Amino acid sequence: MSAPLHEARPAGPGRALPDTQQGMRRRNLARAMHAVRAEGPLSRAAVASRIGLTRAAVSTLVDDLIRWGLLEELGPERPGRVGRPGSALAVSGRGPAGIGAEVGVDHLSVCAVDLRGEVRARAVRRRVNRGRAPGPVLEELDALVRRVVAEAEQEGLWPAGLAVAVPGLVARDDRTVVRAPNLGWHDTDLAALLPTGVPLTVDNEANFGALAELWLGAHTPGDFLHVSAEIGIGAAVVVDGRLLRGTRGFAGELGHVPVHPDGPRCACGGRGCLEQYAGEEAVLRAAGLEPGEDLVGLLARRADEGDTGVRQALRDAGTALGIALTGAVNLLDPEAVVLGGALAGLSPWLLPSLEAELASRTAGPVCPVSVSRLGPEGPLLGAAHSVIRAVLDDPATVAVRQ
Template sequence: MYAVRHSGTAHFADTSTPGPAASQLGMRRHNLALVLRIVATHTDLSRADVAARTGLTRAAVSSLVDELIAAELVREGPTASSGRAGRPGRTLTLNDSGPAGFGLEIGVGHLGACVVDLRGEVRVWRRVERANAHRDPADVLAALADLATEARTEAESSGLRPLSPMLSAPGLSGPGPAMLTHAPNLGWHDVPIATLWPGPDTPQLENEANLGALAELWTAHAPANFLHVSAEAGIGAALVIDGRLYSGSRGFAGELGHMPVHPDGPHCTCGSRGCLELYANQEAVLHAAGLPEPTATDPVTVLTEHARAGHPGALDAIERAGDALGIALAGAIGLFDPAAVILGGAYAELGAWLLPRIRRQLETRLTVRPFDVQTVTASPLGRRGPILGAALHTIREILRNPAALG
């Protein structure tokens, strides 16, 4: 099993002067990543083509490619026709077997597992509807570990080798390895994922909204500056600036769900009044629609089916949720000036009914500066964003630093 050193790992300063060997090693690692990225972003390139694009010598590229092939990251295909004199080379492509990204997900009402190959293509997808709120974390993690084992077995049967997983969860992670400090919609606080995880390969942990935003960025559905808003039981947001996730000074950025939209509204569980979640999370919308919380069916599916059928209560409740979202987003857009706003999670599936009301609110409220309300869109990833982002995270790290595979 390979392990990947992720970018969140702390690095201590080395005050010594690096010698020639260290400099050569660093340069080789840089060039290894450069060659891998060239192969990942272009098709039908030979070793000579890679040398021409990178400025490296053919001998250096050949050595680096051999190393990438040995690590099962690159494979050679048919002979390429370069149009140049000399013997034609074989094409280089990312390996569609070998190391793979592995994403896991804990939702309030489901568990998930996803494996993607080096090209980012989904090869294994598992989702199990399961009520996790206020359940014993150890019990939930045991069920997730079983699902992860099933997904890993299926992936390995097709030649993939899933790396250490990334876990998407609806909460905030804290100091220490995989510590879920605050997940109010699960009813969990200070849950030591690393301690409770049954078996080897403890997953790393990241907030679901953050991973959903990164999935939008990495799959080329989003510009370099955008706001991602998603919802199921709770409402989360993530801000991407110049292609990088902005987490805030303490990692708490994105708490859109507890932005007051009606200051004189009802009390929220957070202690404030009139928060967005009281009007626009799935429980609030179901209640406003006069629909009971389903026990065997996904709540978003219930809302979508009723809206498509023209159910007056469902349509009215979703539209009022859109108004509340529009009010909250007007403030966020005025403060951060994103190029786009992308609705993910449940909001993506309800976008046909939410977007008109959101845009109407933005047209009314954003009068000081121009903003194209058509840049507020629903994600094509739907509710797959967070777990896809979790799986893609490892692939991105491999492309950034293939030498970290060990």
């Protein structure tokens, strides 16, 4: 894998730039990038109007962004306008790419996303990772990353960073998996086992799923509780457009909220956790089905065919979810609850009992529940887009590559 010559990690979404003349210039570069990405193609004059700077100041910023390969000129604007036509600017389809990866209990996946937000390369490997040592799993992930990077490089892209979504607790250093019960991993330093040569960020899969919903979801509010699931169940809280991480970065462990304190033992060491009633494997057990490669597809297909056992198992799972969510909704008062991950594909059978529990147990007005259109793709896309957002929020970080 070719390594970009970054000298410092990108500032990242929400990270403050220094309050200096250089910091102000970097913020203006970011404002120009975001304006073109949100509303482009735009002329220099239009960008100046959008961000409130002079045309001369914007022209200097734009020249740098073009030189760094972040913007491109498309030629004169459409004919028919009064005055001298300006050159239309657009976000480049070449240059930096965000590499997102996900370590799932039953799969590994990697994708490359360009500055326009388009997925340009992808690789998936179905493999049961539960109980496997981190080293071999991450060797396979590294091979997938290298494959995706090679495909992206053929299209003129280079990796600005790698973000990895994992089903577990991640330390504040953004690289160490403190505990991933469904993988059996403890205190695993992914940076030491993934020597990719690019800036690395590791985060909980539910956090990346929530960020994807915030950035890519349709009409998602700035305050919401995002719930996702595969074998386990995770959640993330977004407040004012930012993740609520908690003191140690472990906020959102909804799957280990006890819904029946005397229930079965959970992989976390507790009893009666939500995962034991609403995780994929728990629903399969309750429905009397054997695990397969496509658990969600199997459950949805059987439920759609009218299988009473599967439908009852999904109703019970929805009830358990509603009980756990009621506590979170009463405590946090979010604008909405968003179901993502595997839960999105099973929502027709989960929602009635889930919403009934919320309606009967919530102290205030009933919190609306919506279904993510991203489904199980959310964590992977959120990981890749987090790298892209870091470039957009501080474009000067790529200058050292020139």
